[in-house]
Amino acid sequence: MIVSTTRVVKFAFKDFWRNLGLSLMTISILMLTYLSLNLLVIVNFFTDAAIQAIENRVDVSVYFGPDVSDDRILGVRGELTSLPEVKDVEFISREQALEQFKLNHAGEPEILSALQEVGENPLGAVLVIKAKDASSYGPILEALDSPSIKSLVADKTVEDHRALIERLTTVTNKVQKAALGLSLVFALISLLIVFNTIRVAIYIHREEIAIMRLVGASSNFVRIPFLIETVMFNLIALGIVAALVYPALGVIEPAARAFFDADVGITAYYQAHWLQIFGYQLGAVTFLSLVATALSMGRYLKK
Amino acid sequence: MIRLKNISKMYGPGIVGVKNVNLHIRPGEFVSIVGQSGTGKSTLVKLLIAEEKPTSGSLQIGGWEIGRIRDKDVPGLRRQIGVVFQDFKLLPKKTVYENVAFALEVAGVSGRRIREVVPHVLRIVNLSGKENRYPQQLSGGEQQRVVIARSLVHRPKIIVADEPTGNLDSIHTAEIVDIFKKINEFGTTVVMVTHNREIVNALRKRVLTIHAGEIVADHEEGKYLI
Numbered sequence: 001m002i003v004s005t006t007r008v009v010k011f012a013f014k015d016f017w018r019n020l021g022l023s024l025m026t027i028s029i030l031m032l033t034y035l036s037l038n039l040l041v042i043v044n045f046f047t048d049a050a051i052q053a054i055e056n057r058v059d060v061s062v063y064f065g066p067d068v069s070d071d072r073i074l075g076v077r078g079e080l081t082s083l084p085e086v087k088d089v090e091f092i093s094r095e096q097a098l099e100q101f102k103l104n105h106a107g108e109p110e111i112l113s114a115l116q117e118v119g120e121n122p123l124g125a126v127l128v129i130k131a132k133d134a135s136s137y138g139p140i141l142e143a144l145d146s147p148s149i150k151s152l153v154a155d156k157t158v159e160d161h162r163a164l165i166e167r168l169t170t171v172t173n174k175v176q177k178a179a180l181g182l183s184l185v186f187a188l189i190s191l192l193i194v195f196n197t198i199r200v201a202i203y204i205h206r207e208e209i210a211i212m213r214l215v216g217a218s219s220n221f222v223r224i225p226f227l228i229e230t231v232m233f234n235l236i237a238l239g240i241v242a243a244l245v246y247p248a249l250g251v252i253e254p255a256a257r258a259f260f261d262a263d264v265g266i267t268a269y270y271q272a273h274w275l276q277i278f279g280y281q282l283g284a285v286t287f288l289s290l291v292a293t294a295l296s297m298g299r300y301l302k303k
Numbered sequence: 304m305i306r307l308k309n310i311s312k313m314y315g316p317g318i319v320g321v322k323n324v325n326l327h328i329r330p331g332e333f334v335s336i337v338g339q340s341g342t343g344k345s346t347l348v349k350l351l352i353a354e355e356k357p358t359s360g361s362l363q364i365g366g367w368e369i370g371r372i373r374d375k376d377v378p379g380l381r382r383q384i385g386v387v388f389q390d391f392k393l394l395p396k397k398t399v400y401e402n403v404a405f406a407l408e409v410a411g412v413s414g415r416r417i418r419e420v421v422p423h424v425l426r427i428v429n430l431s432g433k434e435n436r437y438p439q440q441l442s443g444g445e446q447q448r449v450v451i452a453r454s455l456v457h458r459p460k461i462i463v464a465d466e467p468t469g470n471l472d473s474i475h476t477a478e479i480v481d482i483f484k485k486i487n488e489f490g491t492t493v494v495m496v497t498h499n500r501e502i503v504n505a506l507r508k509r510v511l512t513i514h515a516g517e518i519v520a521d522h523e524e525g526k527y528l529i
Contacts, residue, residue, distance in 0.1 A: 007408050018396040211392045214352070215453060216382035217409035218375070 008221060012228035022201055023233065029197040030237035030285065033190040037281050038245050040186050042266065046256065047179045049264045051172045056130070060137065062144060064124040065154040066094065073125045076149055080129060083143055085136030092126040124154055135169045194285060195292045198230065202296035209300040219301045223294065230293045234286040242278060246270070304330045304492055305351070305461065310360035311516075312346050320346035320355070322516040328494065330460065333487045335503045336496045337527055338513035344496045347513070348465040351494065352386050353377050365460065382410050385454025385491075389466035391446045393438040393453075399425070400434035403453045410457065424452040428482060444475025451482055462486060464495040468502065476502065500527040 016023050064073050070093065077089050092100070098121050105111045115122070131137045143149070202209075205226070212222045249267045256264045270277065305328040312320035321343040328334055338344050349355040350362055353369050362369040367380050393402050400421055407417045425431055428448035438446055447467060454462055464483065468476040480502050487493045497503060503510055503526065510525030511518055520528060 004411050015396065207392075208394055208396070211394055212405070212409070213378070214354075214381060214386060214392060215406040215409060216378045216380075216457075217405075218378045221378075221409050 004221065008224040009228060012225040012232065015225060016229055016232060022204060023229070026197055026201050026233045027237045027240075029193055030233055030289070031241055033194055033285055034238050034241040034281060035244070036186050036190050037285075038241060038277075040183050041277055042249075042252070044179055044183065045266055045269060046264070047175055049256075049260060049266075051133075051175065053260050053262060054172075058131075058137075060129045060131075060140060060144070061157045062127045062129065062149075062153055063155040064126070064152055066122060066124045068124060068152050070094075070125060072152060073127065076152065077127055079149070080127065080140070080143065083140060085131055085139045086129060087132045087136075088130045090128040090130075092128065094121050094123055094125050097123040097126050133172075135173075137169075190285070191288055194288055198289050198292035199296045202226065202293060202300070206300045209297065213301065222301060223297055226293050226297060227290055230289045231286055234282060234289055238278060238282050238285075242274075304328055304332075304365070305494070306361075306363045308361040310350065310357050310362050312343075312350060312355060313358045319343070319516040321350070321513075324360070324516075324518055326511070326518065326521075328492060330492055331487070331490050333484070333493045333506065333508040334495070334511060335506060335508060335525075336494065336511045336513060337498070337503055340498075342513050343516040344513055345465055346516075348463055348494075348496055351461075351463050352384055353380055378409070382406070382457050383459055383461070385451075385457070385459040385462040387447070387450050387454055387462065387464040387467045389469035391438070391443075391450050391470075393446060393449055395438055398435050398437055399430060399441070399449050402438070402449055403456060406453050406456050420456055421452075424455045427455065427485075428452045442475070443471050444478055447471060447475070447479055448482065451479070451486075455486070459491065461492045461494065464493065464497075466496055466498065468497065468499055480506070503527040 062076075074091065077091055080086055080089050101115075101123060102112065129140060131140055144153070209222055213219075246267075249270055253264075253267050256266060305326070307324050307326040310324040310326075311322050314320055324347070336344050336347065346355065350357055350369060351364060353367075353372055356372075357370050360370070365380070365383055367376070372380065394405065397405060403421045403424060404417050407420060412420075422431065422434075425434060428451050430445065430448055430452060433441065433445065438449070441449065447470075451467075462483070467483075468479050471479065476499065483493050483495065484506075507524045509523050510520070510527070512520035512525075512528055
């Protein structure tokens, strides 16, 4: 058993070197597959980042009347925070609102003098609500329309945002669906390429397989070196792709930062999830390659 | 040793490989099977090495019944029968030594035993010193001798040769036939399919003539009649 195991591993390595041209061709095709899959991961990451960036810039500001006490507003804040759709509710007090107003209109003396004429602070406190995602704004808007909250609200930007939010929700859904569709198409193309490459590789070996059987090799003795070679091809292909992807991320990162006007952290994402990203890819493509190898060999092993 | 009772092999309706073949080959015999192309000689060889299964009849070889042999037992059968083909069937990416050793490796023979047996059989076929060459670096006769060496490593009781000299010139043909005669003298049964009239007539051994899938003549010390 140990002798046979050692031999099949040895045969796998020898075949790899002696059929170097074919080995390199198979590896290069597998590299294209792994590159496609990583491109997909990156595209998906940026799609999510883009949606996140847009969603972060959308919020709903609720302006309360100056006579509504902070306690009541904080009560509303608590109520809103407890909603599952709400990510964060920021409380801006009357004083902070006034300061912000003055800052915003620092270059407009007419407005500032009008404010001085009024005397006391005319502004009420504000709650700035951020939702977990664009589709969550609907339930939040409904909550703000409840009578207990509506009676306290002097003004809100809800109406201004409603159309934008709806459009945003539609766009993000479409983008996500398109990304999913693209992923499926890419995955399908990759699978077909891998499957056919392995079939061609085995076809080239068909006479060799027949000869091995002729001199009394069992099916496993013939099959296992090919399966080991398939695993080797995948490990090498993924290794090279990983070595290419990391420097590429270093180039993409600054461009992405400039585009999103924020740190998107694609390199950090890869560093934090490299085991899952490469592990799943290796697992899926290797599994498929092994299935293709076993199926392709089947017909030649029958004789 | 080898017994065929009413063996037929059909490749489809009306396509006959062999038909109602009855044959008994005793241990230690040297049997030549002759006949025109397409008469069923190679089908007979394929049946003997279990590359094909008979459509009907009984084919016993050693202790095996070919019609009922399980796929997983075929490697065991093939390790007991040495097979030599016209087109050599050597592994092109393996050296002479590795090609011969491979037949032992697949059987799980120890490395030490392989290192003893392989040089020995290569000496028998006069290929010592060419162990590290690849098949394409050898002449046709040398390639066929590698195949014979490979077929001998398990000390088989039967050697089946399908047109072993078909691709060789007369000098190499004589060499190969001499090797088979030597192997036969040591007690191994040799079944050789051939077209070569001179070989058959010179051997003066048993000759089976096959025509349209049937054995039409069976002569001890026979001659090439067609």
